[in-house]
Structure formats: structure tokens, C-alpha cells
Amino acid sequence: MAKKNTLPYIILGLLSKSELSGYAIRTAFENEIGEFWQAKHSQIYPELKKMLAADLVTFRTEIVGEKLEKKLYSLTAKGTTVLADWIQSPTDDLPVSHDEFALKLYFVSSQADPIIATMMTKQLSNHQQNLSHLKARQRLLFSTATAIKTNYGHYLILRRAINRETDYVDWLKTELAEQQKFNRQG
Amino acid sequence: MAKKNTLPYIILGLLSKSELSGYAIRTAFENEIGEFWQAKHSQIYPELKKMLAADLVTFRTEIVGEKLEKKLYSLTAKGTTVLADWIQSPTDDLPVSHDEFALKLYFVSSQADPIIATMMTKQLSNHQQNLSHLKARQRLLFSTATAIKTNYGHYLILRRAINRETDYVDWLKTELAEQQKFNRQG
DNA sequence: TACGTCATGTAAATAGTTACATGATTGG
DNA sequence: CCAATCATGTAACTATTTACATGACGTA
Numbered sequence: 001m002a003k004k005n006t007l008p009y010i011i012l013g014l015l016s017k018s019e020l021s022g023y024a025i026r027t028a029f030e031n032e033i034g035e036f037w038q039a040k041h042s043q044i045y046p047e048l049k050k051m052l053a054a055d056l057v058t059f060r061t062e063i064v065g066e067k068l069e070k071k072l073y074s075l076t077a078k079g080t081t082v083l084a085d086w087i088q089s090p091t092d093d094l095p096v097s098h099d100e101f102a103l104k105l106y107f108v109s110s111q112a113d114p115i116i117a118t119m120m121t122k123q124l125s126n127h128q129q130n131l132s133h134l135k136a137r138q139r140l141l142f143s144t145a146t147a148i149k150t151n152y153g154h155y156l157i158l159r160r161a162i163n164r165e166t167d168y169v170d171w172l173k174t175e176l177a178e179q180q181k182f183n184r185q186g
Numbered sequence: 187m188a189k190k191n192t193l194p195y196i197i198l199g200l201l202s203k204s205e206l207s208g209y210a211i212r213t214a215f216e217n218e219i220g221e222f223w224q225a226k227h228s229q230i231y232p233e234l235k236k237m238l239a240a241d242l243v244t245f246r247t248e249i250v251g252e253k254l255e256k257k258l259y260s261l262t263a264k265g266t267t268v269l270a271d272w273i274q275s276p277t278d279d280l281p282v283s284h285d286e287f288a289l290k291l292y293f294v295s296s297q298a299d300p301i302i303a304t305m306m307t308k309q310l311s312n313h314q315q316n317l318s319h320l321k322a323r324q325r326l327l328f329s330t331a332t333a334i335k336t337n338y339g340h341y342l343i344l345r346r347a348i349n350r351e352t353d354y355v356d357w358l359k360t361e362l363a364e365q366q367k368f369n370r371q372g
Numbered sequence: 373t374a375c376g377t378c379a380t381g382t383a384a385a386t387a388g389t390t391a392c393a394t395g396a397t398t399g400g
Numbered sequence: 401c402c403a404a405t406c407a408t409g410t411a412a413c414t415a416t417t418t419a420c421a422t423g424a425c426g427t428a
Contacts, residue, residue: 004417005387006286013293023407033292036285043388045409068396068407087290088301091309094316097283097350099222100192102343104273106219107199111338115274123277130280152297157288160357164283167353171346190389191415209379229416231381254379254424 007039007047008056012075012083015057019072022048032137032154035161048073056082117179124172131165138162193225193233194242198261198269201243205258208234218323218340221347234259242268303365310358317351324348 014020014028025048026041028034039047048071051057056079059071075083101123108116138158142148148155200206200214211234212227214220225233234257237243242265245257261269287309294302324344328334334341 004286006284006289007387010289013289016293017295021407022409023405027406033289034282036283036288036292038282038388040389041408042390042410064406065397070407083293087293087305091287091290091305092312093286094312095283095285095287096220096224097222097281097285098192099281099283099346100190100279101277101281102222102346103192103196103199103219104277105346106222106339106343107202107269107273109203109337109339111335119273119277126278126280149297151295153292153295156361157292159361160285160288160291163353163357164350167349171349175342175345193415207379208381213378224416226417227380228382228418250378251425256379 006037007043008051009083009086010037010039011044011047011051011073012056012079012086015073015075016080016083019074021070021072023070025073032158032161035134035164036157051079055079111179111182117176117183120172120176120179124169124176127165127168127172131162131169134158134162134165192223193229194237195269195272196223196225197230197233197237198242198265198272201259201261202266202269205260207256207258209256211259218344218347221320221350222343237265241265297365297368303362303369306358306362306365310355310362313351313354313358317348317355320344320348320351 010033011025014025014033020028022041022045025044026039029038048057048059052059055076057073058076059073062070062072064070101119104119105116108119141151142155142158196219197211200211200219206214208227208231211230212225215224234243234245238245238259241262243259244262245259248256248258250256287305290305291302294305327337328341328344
């Protein structure tokens with residue numbers, strides 16, 4: 001996880017689609033990429049500075065209204081190359097999906113513990129909510145074939161997120177059913 | 187994610203099952219819990235020291251062979267309470283499953299880019315390998331009803347990991363099929 | 373006797389979060 | 401005019417990784 005410094009590559013990727021301010025990069029993490037990575041503005045601004053020094057990005061300043069200065073970053077030639085190299089490099093390390101809920105279950109050793117059903121029911125509701133949100137996004141963004149064609153990467157990872165959440169929900173339902181069966185049989 | 191300091195709770199959870207050395211805690215991350223969390227020994231030893239100071243754990247020293255000293259940690263009453271509180275506390279923050287591969291796909295905007303199929307084929311092989319490994323573990327550890335009953339938490343998260351990997355494999359297969367269809371139709 | 377594993381630690385660096393700080397713009 | 405959002409930054413802290421360091425044990 002940490003330590004491979006993925007953030008600069010994500011920033012490069014975002015900038016390859018369009019010129020963006022630090023603030024706009026920050027808000028991008030509220031969309032689908034936020035399902036796979038997140039960063040706060042306090043990490044983004046210093047990172048942009050480092051990337052500027054490394055000649056991966058440039059910026060131009062735009063005035064919004066009377067005096068508010070907005071820095072619009074874009075890729076340099078070097079940045080474009082570095083991004084392409086990253087995308088083409090192998091992604092061999094499987095992600096360790098930090099899952100606090102799964103860990104908690106691991107430490108509830110007894111199948112008879114009623115807390116399992118309580119925990120699972122709550123978690124089911126959480127994931128169902130996220131799934132509804134993602135499906136609404138899909139309807140909103142990708143109801144036409146053209147939308148899919150012009151934004152294929154976005155389409156792919158939205159489907160990935162939907163798959164992931166659907167699977168989590170299904171797993172919880174299966175295990176809950178097994179719990180209920182166990183409790184009936186005693 | 188980080189920053190909620192989950193590690194001490196995992197350590198408490200492991201120690202609730204049996205007395206363990208720092209080294210044994212480290213090796214536990216090579217089993218199923220490693221699918222959901224990981225830590226190096228350089229983080230574990232200092233953490234145990236902090237937990238000792240916080241009266242969450244105690245240890246006794248065992249001599250292995252002639253002089254090698256092994257510290258066997260176990261829970262204090264306080265540690266037991268803190269663990270139970272953690273397990274019962276809500277797990278409302280959905281995990282941001284860091285997925286570098288999904289991010290890379292997001293930045294390959296064009297459906298026509300042949301790199302997509304190459305990347306997906308490689309990734310499919312990675313996940314299939316992990317899935318085989320997990321299924322072998324299931325056969326090894328949970329082929330009897332008794333095994334499931336006496337180690338239910340372990341059984342649950344192994345199934346969770348298998349579900350997760352199965353879903354990833356299925357998603358990749360689906361998207362690869364769509365890619366091939368797209369390429370034929372041009 | 374050499375190699376892999378068991379065993380325990382510390383130090384230095386980086387990644388990421390939380391908190392501190394400031395000010396302009398837009399829309400109701 | 402007030403609140404939400406746009407916009408940019410820094411400081412302090414914590415979590416995590418990589419690297420440094422040492423030594424005993426078991427076995428082939």
C-alpha cells in the first residue's frame with residue numbers, strides 16, 4: 001500500500017484528460033476514482049510542487065472574478081512519458097484491501113455469537129447504500145453508447161466498483177443466511 | 187485510511203486466540219488476515235512496547251534452546267475489554283480499496299487501445315493464481331464441519347477473500363469479452 | 373559448517389491525516 | 401449579507417516502509 005507513491009501518477013493521469021487546479025484534483029477524488037484512491041488537499045498541493053520541480057507538470061495562472069488566482073496545471077512532455085510508462089508497467093502486487101470489518105469478524109471465533117448477525121446486518125446496509133449510489137451514477141453517466149465510447153476508462157472502473165460492491169452485498173447475504181440457519185438448528 | 191491505528195486491535199485479536207511472540211504475530215500476516223491487513227516486524231515490535239506501556243498486554247519470557255529469549259505476549263483484562271469494544275463498535279467507513287490496476291485503466295481513455303486487453307490478461311492471471319491459492323487453503327483448513335465450527339471467524343474471512351477474488355476474475359473476464367467483441371466489430 | 377529460519381530490536385525516510393491559516397466568489 | 405463553496409497553502413503528527421543491526425537455532 002503506501003510507499004510506492006501512486007499519487008503523482010494519479011495526478012498525471014487526471015491532468016492528461018484536462019488542465020486542472022489543485023482544488024479540482026481534490027474534487028476528482030469525490031468521483032469514482034475515490035473508490036480506489038483518496039488524497040487530501042494538504043497532500044496534493046505539496047505533491048504538485050514536487051512534480052513542478054521534477055518537470056512533470058507546468059501551470060498557468062487564471063484570475064477568477066477580481067483577484068482570486070487559480071493555478072491550472074498541465075502535463076509536460078516528460079510528464080506524458082512518465083504517465084505512459086506507469087500505465088504500461090506491470091501491476092503485479094495484488095492490493096491488500098484493508099477491510100476492518102472482515103478483521104473484526106475474524107476475531108469473533110464462535111458461530112453462536114449473536115453479534116455476528118448484528119454486525120453483518122449493519123454492514124449490509126452500508127454497502128447497499130454505496131451500491132445504490134454507484135448504480136445511480138452509472139445511469140446518470142453511461143446510459144448511451146456514445147458516453148461509454150468517449151469515456152471508456154471511467155466506464156470500466158465504475159463497473160468495477162459496482163461489481164465489487166455487489167459481491168460484498170452478496171457475500172454478506174450468504175453468510176447471514178448461514179447464520180440464521182445455524183441459529184434455527186441450534 | 188491509515189491513521190485510525192488498526193494494528194493494535196489486530197494484535198489484541200490475535201493474542202485473544204493464543205499467546206504469541208512478536209515474530210509469530212508477524213507470520214500471522216502471511217495467512218488469511220494478510221489479505222486484509224499487513225504489517226512488518228519493524229512496526230509490530232514498537233507497537234507491542236506501546237501496548238505494554240498502555241497495560242493492554244503482558245508477556246512472559248521463554249528460553250528456546252540454550253539462550254534465545256522469546257517474549258510470549260498475552261492480553262490483560264484491559265486488553266480484553268478494549269478488543270471487545272473495538273469489535274462491537276460500528277464499522278461505518280467503507281474501505282477505499284486501493285487498486286492501482288483500476289486506476290491505470292481509468293487513464294486509458296480509448297476503448298480501441300490494444301493495451302487494455304494486454305493489461306487485463308496479465309491481471310487475470312495474477313488474480314486467478316491468488317484464487318487457486320485461497321481455494322487450496324479452504325480445502326486444507328475447512329473440509330470438515332468441525333473445523334468450521336471451531337474456527338468460524340477464520341472460515342468467514344477466507345470465504346470473503348475467495349468471493350472477492352472470484353468477483354475480480356469474473357469482472358476481468360467480462361470486460362475482456364467486451365473488448366474482443368469491440369475489436370471484431372471495429 | 374553453512375543456510376534458512378527464528379527471534380528481536382532501532383533508525384531513517386516517506387506517505388498520509390489532522391489541524392492551522394487565510395481569503396475570494398457565488399448564489400440565495 | 402451570509403453561507404457554502406472555491407482556492408491555496410503550511411505545520412504537526414502518525415502510520416508505514418525500507419534499511420540497518422545482531423544473534424541463536426535446527427538441519428542437512
